Amino acid sequence: EPEVTQTPSHQVTQMGQEVILRCVPISNHLYFYWYRQILGQKVEFLVSFYNNEISEKSEIFDDQFSVERPDGSNFTLKIRSTKLEDSAMYFCASPKGAANYGYTFGSGTRLTVV
Amino acid sequence: ELKVEQNPLFLSMQEGKNYTIYCNYSTTSDRLYWYRQDPGKSLESLFVLLSNGAVKQEGRLMASLDTKARLSTLHITAAVHDLSATYFCAVEGSGTYKYIFGTGTRLKVLA
Numbered sequence: 140e141p142e143v144t145q146t147p148s149h150q151v152t153q154m155g156q157e158v159i160l161r162c163v164p165i166s167n168h169l170y171f172y173w174y175r176q177i178l179g180q181k182v183e184f185l186v187s188f189y190n191n192e193i194s195e196k197s198e199i200f201d202d203q204f205s206v207e208r209p210d211g212s213n214f215t216l217k218i219r220s221t222k223l224e225d226s227a228m229y230f231c232a233s234p235k236g237a238a239n240y241g242y243t244f245g246s247g248t249r250l251t252v253v
Numbered sequence: 254e255l256k257v258e259q260n261p262l263f264l265s266m267q268e269g270k271n272y273t274i275y276c277n278y279s280t281t282s283d284r285l286y287w288y289r290q291d292p293g294k295s296l297e298s299l300f301v302l303l304s305n306g307a308v309k310q311e312g313r314l315m316a317s318l319d320t321k322a323r324l325s326t327l328h329i330t331a332a333v334h335d336l337s338a339t340y341f342c343a344v345e346g347s348g349t350y351k352y353i354f355g356t357g358t359r360l361k362v363l364a
Contacts (some may be wrong), residue, residue, distance in 0.1 A: 170350060182296065182341060182354040195351055230295060234350075241286050242352070244296040 143233050143245035151251045155220050160248045162214040162231030172232040172242065173206065173216050175199070182230070188214065221252045255280045255346045259355035267363050269331050274358045276325040276342035283320045284345035286352065287327055289338045296341065300327075332362045 144163040152158050164171050173185040186196040188206050203219045218225055228249050232242035256279040266272050276285070284303055288296040300309045302318035302325060309316050313336065315328045325342055339359045343352035 172351065174352075181356050182343075182352075184351045184353065187349075187351055195349060235298070241298050241301045243298065244288075246295050249293075 143231060143243050145231055145245035145248050147248060149249045152221055154223060154252050158218050158221055160216045160229050162245055163212060164214055164233035168233050170234055171214050174230045175227040177227045223252050226250055226252045255353045257344050257353050257355040259342060259358050261358060263359050265361045266332050268333055272329050274327040274340055276355050278323045278344045281347055282344045285318050285325045286343045287316050288341045291338050334362050334364055337362045
């Protein structure tokens with residue numbers, strides 16, 4: 140099965156610092172997604188990105204968050220000024236095939252804000 | 254607003270037993286997905302259910318979808334320890350490709 144690669148696998152950052160999480164999705168797909176999972180809780184939608192634009196975002200995705208596709212392959216999630224409550228696993232996802240065949244999720248980045 | 258609920262939240266069962274996990278959702282959708290998550294790991298796709306009455310089986314797991322009842326079930330037959338994990342259902346809302354996940358069911362199979 141094609142892979143969705145995320146880096147880093149774990150990042151520890153000071154509160155107030157900026158972090159950039161990276162994802163290399165399955166190629167040739169125009170839809171990409173970011174989700175997060177606070178430890179022990181359910182998976183929450185953050186943002187979907189279609190054809191280099193945000194197509195939908197949740198209430199969680201406020202002004203401190205941004206997404207980019209800087210070079211046509213990587214897909215980044217930036218958190219400008221991290222807060223303690225941003226500590227979570229962040230997953231990117233890409234459709235497996237046609238959009239309704241489900242997603243493949245990346246391996247995740249564990250973000251710890253101290 | 255689409256809401257997705259799973260029950261039970263926790264399930265401890267003996268090896269060899271059968272059990273069912275339920276996933277209810279609040280608004281119309283005919284696309285539902287089941288994922289497995291091992292501790293500290295990513296989400297592994299188990300089943301894709303795209304129509305009313307869809308039934309999929311893989312090994313000891315079988316998933317079904319009743320869109321009229323807004324209900325999906327994940328049935329476990331003759332559980333084995335390797336099935337211990339957290340299972341999530343996810344529903345795709347109408348007019349959107351985003352998933353709304355259920356609360357998850359943490360399954361522990363005891364030898």
